[in-house]
Amino acid sequence: MAKRTFSNLETFLIFLLVMMTAITVALLSLLFITSGTIENHKDSGSHFFSTTQSPPATQGSTATQSSTTTQSSTATQSSTATQTSPETSTPEPPLFQNFSGYHIGVGRADCTGQVADINLMGYSKSGQNARGILTRLYSRAFIMAEPDGSNRTVFVSIDIGMVSQRLRLEVLNRLQSKYGSLYRRDNVILSGTHTHSGPAGYFQYTVFVIASEGFSNQTFQHMVTGILKSIDIAHTNMKPGKIFINKGNVDGVQINRSPYSYLQNPQSERARYSSNTDKEMVVLKMVDLNGDDLGLISWFAIHPVSMNNSNHLVNSDNVGYASYLLEQEKNKGYLPGQGPFVAAFASSNLGDVSPNILGPHCINTGESCDNPNSTCPIGGPSMCIAKGPGQDMLDSTQIIGRTMYQRAKELYASASQEVTGPLASAHQWVNMTDVIVWLNSTHAAKTCKPALGYSFAAGTIDGVGSLNFTQGKTEGDPFWDTIRDQILGKPSEEIKECHKPKPILLHTGELSKPHPWHPDIVDVQIITLGSLAITAIPGEFTTMSGRRLREAVQAEFASHGMQNMTVVISGLCNVYTHYITTYEEYQAQRYEAASTIYGPHTLSAYIQLFRNLAKAIATDTVADLNRGPEPPFFKQLILPLIPNIVDRAPIGRTFGDVLQPAKPEYRVGEVAEVIFVGANPKNSVQNQTHQTFLTVEKYEATSTSWQIVCNDASWETRFYWHKGLLGLSNATVEWHIPDTAQPGIYRIKYFGHNRKQDILKPAVILSFEGTSSAFEVVTT
Numbered sequence: 001m002a003k004r005t006f007s008n009l010e011t012f013l014i015f016l017l018v019m020m021t022a023i024t025v026a027l028l029s030l031l032f033i034t035s036g037t038i039e040n041h042k043d044s045g046s047h048f049f050s051t052t053q054s055p056p057a058t059q060g061s062t063a064t065q066s067s068t069t070t071q072s073s074t075a076t077q078s079s080t081a082t083q084t085s086p087e088t089s090t091p092e093p094p095l096f097q098n099f100s101g102y103h104i105g106v107g108r109a110d111c112t113g114q115v116a117d118i119n120l121m122g123y124s125k126s127g128q129n130a131r132g133i134l135t136r137l138y139s140r141a142f143i144m145a146e147p148d149g150s151n152r153t154v155f156v157s158i159d160i161g162m163v164s165q166r167l168r169l170e171v172l173n174r175l176q177s178k179y180g181s182l183y184r185r186d187n188v189i190l191s192g193t194h195t196h197s198g199p200a201g202y203f204q205y206t207v208f209v210i211a212s213e214g215f216s217n218q219t220f221q222h223m224v225t226g227i228l229k230s231i232d233i234a235h236t237n238m239k240p241g242k243i244f245i246n247k248g249n250v251d252g253v254q255i256n257r258s259p260y261s262y263l264q265n266p267q268s269e270r271a272r273y274s275s276n277t278d279k280e281m282v283v284l285k286m287v288d289l290n291g292d293d294l295g296l297i298s299w300f301a302i303h304p305v306s307m308n309n310s311n312h313l314v315n316s317d318n319v320g321y322a323s324y325l326l327e328q329e330k331n332k333g334y335l336p337g338q339g340p341f342v343a344a345f346a347s348s349n350l351g352d353v354s355p356n357i358l359g360p361h362c363i364n365t366g367e368s369c370d371n372p373n374s375t376c377p378i379g380g381p382s383m384c385i386a387k388g389p390g391q392d393m394l395d396s397t398q399i400i401g402r403t404m405y406q407r408a409k410e411l412y413a414s415a416s417q418e419v420t421g422p423l424a425s426a427h428q429w430v431n432m433t434d435v436i437v438w439l440n441s442t443h444a445a446k447t448c449k450p451a452l453g454y455s456f457a458a459g460t461i462d463g464v465g466s467l468n469f470t471q472g473k474t475e476g477d478p479f480w481d482t483i484r485d486q487i488l489g490k491p492s493e494e495i496k497e498c499h500k501p502k503p504i505l506l507h508t509g510e511l512s513k514p515h516p517w518h519p520d521i522v523d524v525q526i527i528t529l530g531s532l533a534i535t536a537i538p539g540e541f542t543t544m545s546g547r548r549l550r551e552a553v554q555a556e557f558a559s560h561g562m563q564n565m566t567v568v569i570s571g572l573c574n575v576y577t578h579y580i581t582t583y584e585e586y587q588a589q590r591y592e593a594a595s596t597i598y599g600p601h602t603l604s605a606y607i608q609l610f611r612n613l614a615k616a617i618a619t620d621t622v623a624d625l626n627r628g629p630e631p632p633f634f635k636q637l638i639l640p641l642i643p644n645i646v647d648r649a650p651i652g653r654t655f656g657d658v659l660q661p662a663k664p665e666y667r668v669g670e671v672a673e674v675i676f677v678g679a680n681p682k683n684s685v686q687n688q689t690h691q692t693f694l695t696v697e698k699y700e701a702t703s704t705s706w707q708i709v710c711n712d713a714s715w716e717t718r719f720y721w722h723k724g725l726l727g728l729s730n731a732t733v734e735w736h737i738p739d740t741a742q743p744g745i746y747r748i749k750y751f752g753h754n755r756k757q758d759i760l761k762p763a764v765i766l767s768f769e770g771t772s773s774a775f776e777v778v779t780t
Contacts, residue, residue, distance in 0.1 A: 100420075102529075103145040103152075104241040104286050106295035106342040107233025108327075110691070111158060111226025112137045113199045113219035115314045116681040116721050117642045121161035122196025123309040123463040124211045129642075130199055132681070132720040133693060134315035134394075135324065136337055136713040137198055139223075140344040141230035142286070142297060143238060144423060144529055151423040153527040154188040154234075155297065155534065155570075156227060157344035159316040162192040165519055165575035166204040169633050170224050175231065183231065186427035186622075189527060189536045190227065192572035194347045195304045195317040196463070204634045206517040207452075207508055208576070214640035218685045237340075241294055244285040245532060245566065246415035250407045251279065253400050254302055256543065257354040257386065257461050258592055260372040260472075264584040265544050277301060277353050277543050282568050283408055284532075285415040293330055295342040298322075298408045299568045301350045301543065305462040306388050306397035313718065318355055319345040321401030324715060326409060336713035345404060347571035349537075349546025351579050351592050355400045356386035360461040372588070373472045374461050381470050386461040398715070421530025426613040429628030432522045432577070432598050433509060435605040445601045448498035449509025450518035451491065452578075453594030454480075457505060460591045471590045476503035499599050502589055508597070514636065518597055521631035523574035524606070526553070526613045532566050533557065533617075535610055536573035541580050542592055545603050548582065549610060556611040560618035575631070580606060644763070647679035647754035648727035655679050655754050656770025659730060662748065665776045671736050672696075672748065674772040678731030679754035681721050689767035690751035693719045694733045699745040699774065706747065710735065743779050748772040 115133045137159035145152035168190050175183040201216030202223055203209055256262055256276040263270075270276075278301045286294040304317035316323070322345045324336060331339025360369045362376035362383045369376050369384035376383040388396025435447040454473040459465035484490075484505065491507030508517035525536040535553060550567040557565040578595040586593045586600040596602050616622045649655050660675035681693060694717060696710035710717050718734040733748050750770040757763040 097147045097149075099147055099240045099289060101147070101240060101242040101289065102423075103143075103147065103149065103238045104243065104288070104294055105141075105143040105234035105236070105238035106286065106340075107141045107230040107235075107237060108138050108337065108342045109226045109229035109233060110136055110337065111139045111160070111223045111230075112314060113222045114201070114216060114682045114685050115199070115693075115719075116723075118216055118219060118640065118682070119200040119211070119213045120197055120311070120314070121200035121212065122194070122198075122305070123459075125309045125463065125466065128309055128312065130314050131312040131723070132314070132718065133712050134197075134313040134718060135320060135715060137195070137314065137316055137320075138323075138337060139227045139230040140323070140342050141227075141234040142295060142342070142344070143231070143234045144243065145238065146423055147240070152182070152187060153423050153425055153529065154183055154231060155346075155527070156188070156190050156230065157297065157346040158190065158192050158223075158227060159195055159320055160192045160198045160202075160223065161194060161196060161200070162572040162576040163190045163574055164203045164208065165631055166633065167202055167220070167223060167227075168523070168574050169631065170220075171227050174224065174228055178228075179235075185523075186525065187425040187527060189525060189534065189570060189573055191346050191536070191570050193304060193316065193319050193345065194350065194540075194572050195315070195320060196309070197307045197311055197313065197315045197317055199314060201640065203576075204515065204637060205519055206511070206513075206515050207506075209515075209638055213642075215637035216640050218682065222685050239288055239294075241286060241288040243419040243529065244287075244415035245417050245419050246283045246285065246411040247280055247566075248283075248407060248411050249279040250281050250300060250404060253355055253357065253403050254279065254353050255357050255359060255386075256352050257356075257360075258352045258471075258542075258585070258588075258590045259370070261542070261581065261585040261588040261590045261593065262352065262544065264588050265582055266584070269544070273547070278349060278546060281404070281407055281411065282566070283411040283415060284419070285412050293341050295344075296326065296408065296412055297344045297346060298404075298411075299346050299348045299570060300404060301348040301353045301546065301569075302355050302400070302404070303350050303353055303462060304355075306355050306393060306400050308393050309463040311393060313720070318397050318400040318404065319347075321398055321715060322405040322408065325402060325405040329409075335708065335711055336715075337711075343408075345408070349541035349543055349569040350571055351540035351542040351545065351581070353543060354386055354460075354462050355396070356388045356462055358387045358389060360384050360386040369461075372590075373470050374458075374590075375470055380468050381458055382464050382466075382468050384461055385464060419530045419532055423527070423529055424617045424622065425525070425527040426616050426622045426625060427523065427525040428609070428613065428625055429521050429630060430524055430609060431520050431629055432602075432605065433520045435609070437601045437604045437608060439604065445604070446498070447601055447605050448599030449495050449507075450520075450597040451495055451499050451502065451504045451509055451599075452506040452597060453499070453502040453589055454505045455589050455591050455594035458591055458594075472588060473503060473594075474501045474589050476505070480505065501587060502594060502599075505594075514638065515634050519575055519577060519631065521629050522577055524609045524613060525574065526610065526617060528565075528617055531562075531564060532568070533614070534568050534570050537569055537571050537580075537606075538573055538575045539577040539580050540571055540592075541569055541603075542582065542585060544582050544585065545580050548603065549607055552607045553610050553614045556614040557618050560615060562618045644755060645680075646727050646757050646763070647683070647729070649677050650728065653677050655752060655768040656750060658770060658772055662772045662775040665778060666737055668737050668739055668741055668777065668779050671734050672746070672775065673732060673734050674748045674750070676731045676733070676750045676770045678721060678729040678750075679752045679768070680723075680729065681719075681731075681752065683753035683755050683765050687753050687765040687767060689753065690769070693731075693751055695749045695751075696735050697747050697749060698742070699747070709741075709746075737777060741777055743777055745774050746777055747774050
């Protein structure tokens with residue numbers, strides 16, 4: 001290729017970018033924090049939404065403020081994990097042993113974190129920060145133990161983008177503090193649902209810290225607390241029961257978003273499958289010995305990206321809507337997020353699977369852009385975007401989620417194959433940058449230090465990149481190479497050779513300032529329940545990658561006497577390492593391949609490692625497994641770039657005052673909207689006086705009280721926060737009145753917290769609430 005020369009403009013841009021980067025690095029160095037510095041916020045009390053013994057207001061509105069305050073303090077962390085208060089090991093309750101089945105415990109807890117002033121995790125789009133909430137995020141825990149309690153396993157599905165290594169290490173540390181050796185690294189799986197609409201900021205590796213625009217200790221601590229609480233609830237609620245398994249296809253909710261990569265796989269292999277996505281859903285049904293429902297886990301391969309990168313409301317996307325529908329049906333009479341039945345729609349080999357089933361089209365011309373480079377004749381790749389089946393992203397989310405819910409409900413109802421047999425688990429930490437992969441009996445290859453290719457910056461048809469990079473690039477660009485070399489240094493010949501044909505954009509495995517940019521040490525883990533094996537995958541397997549791993553693990557079990565094992569891929573577990581394509585898909589270098597950070601033999605390495613775990617379980621030699629090198633827990637991370645500022649109300653107003661009142665009357669299908677004087681919602685993570693930002697309440701004349709019908713976990717409500725200048729802000733609450741709404745008198749309440757700071761005094765967080773005037777809902 002001819003050597004490229006730079007124009008004066010390009011030379012000036014390079015110089016300008018280098019200078020800006022130098023200034024940015026200098027500024028970021030001033031923002032380091034000790035990761036052990038934790039803001040411990042004493043809870044000022046729980047707000048229970050008890051009924052109010054007052055008649056409905058017919059005029060005006062009210063705002064009340066609590067004098068309860070919350071003051072932050074700091075504590076220093078140990079070098080290995082966040083210091084927790086000393087706890088004695090929780091005694092194990094006596095378990096009833098004379099039965100056939102398992103002890104089963106289910107639990108659900110809020111883990112939402114910040115809903116404002118924080119980036120949403122998934123699209124890595126600058127400016128896509130949270131500005132309110134559509135639904136709460138939950139951690140759903142399932143504990144299974146043998147009748148004598150000797151062996152147990154824990155599976156936790158969490159409504160977050162992915163589980164970070166820091167999150168897992170902290171959860172395991174606190175579990176050990178509370179339960180001793182009962183819940184450990186080998187028998188606890190933490191899996192993210194992969195919603196792209198949850199808060200970021202809970203990572204420790206530099207690539208993810210940059211994508212998060214800093215480390216948010218508030219969100220991190222809230223997630224840890226929620227995960228632990230869900231496990232605590234499941235532990236407390238354990239009872240004898242039975243588990244049943246069922247499988248069935250789900251149609252009409254998926255497309256392969258990289259079909260040209262899929263076509264690189266051998267034709268003989270592709271011919272064994274009827275589709276370029278995995279349509280099978282696996283469902284576990286959990287009941288007590290009386291047959292009463294306890295919970296459900298489903299694994300299905302679909303990206304939760306029905307909500308696109310223009311969204312600013314925290315929510316759990318299509319899989320979260322499926323959980324919501326099933327839990328609401330089983331927990332009749334309970335508000336969302338409450339009730340005993342727990343339903344998790346967990347992630348699987350979703351790497352190349354999109355829910356935007358109308359496929360990619362050029363948004364400026366309407367023509368299809370389903371081509372190897374996902375690019376448009378006019379506007380290039382930034383115009384090539386896929387959309388879902390609905391009128392808008394929320395409609396698409398509900399259509400896809402409802403279809404998954406309906407199929408899971410059918411499979412749950414008809415499940416009759418009981419899961420029986422012992423429980424087992426195996427885990428290793430592995431240095432994924434240095435795994436020798438045996439391709440056959442005579443030839444070996446090796447994994448690579450992490451690196452991201454050019455097509456990583458292109459994004460996907462579900463969320464395109466911002467710099468007009470193109471998918472499918474197998475050559476670099478001198479312009480961007482020069483900028484990279486000037487700012488970060490040149491990648492070594494070794495890493496370039498190892499990753500071929502990937503042209504390296506970011507040689508993350510050779511970057512260590514302020515901390516390593518990507519993990520070297522990765523978890524591999526399997527837990528088994530009788531004939532079911534759950535493989536905990538630390539990233540996103542493509543369709544064919546998942547098929548190969550399942551087949552290899554099943555064959556390994558069979559070769560050691562464990563026949564007919566059902567192997568499920570559980571994605572986004574324990575630590576995040578981007579994508580894992582097949583060797584053949586890697587050659588096409590679309591987004592998923594460019595994001596396969598350990599090189600072309602990554603999948604082969606994982607297959608080898610998971611077969612080793614399967615063999616150890618089948619031959620009862622788990623105790624002989626090498627523990628592996630323990631991953632780091634970094635002491636210094638970068639603060640969020642958005643500072644905490646004091647909230648202010650307009651002159652003559654107080655927090656919670658109504659600025660735009662509700663109309664006197666609404667019909668079913670209309671939207672009731674009220675605007676209040678607001679405060680920054682992230683204050684509510686520090687002081688959880690209120691467990692919701694809003695309620696919709698109906699007046700019951702017979703009891704002369706207000707009864708809550710919706711909260712901010714309800715899919716028919718919206719909470720928007722509008723940030724103004726100098727601490728001023730408004731909060732808008734919407735209620736999209738459903739067809740099921742009963743006619744009557746209603747009101748909307750807003751619950752918030754404002755930050756106040758007097759001169760020479762520490763900041764305090766004050767709770768307040770506002771109430772709309774009453775309005776009537778009519779059905780005709």
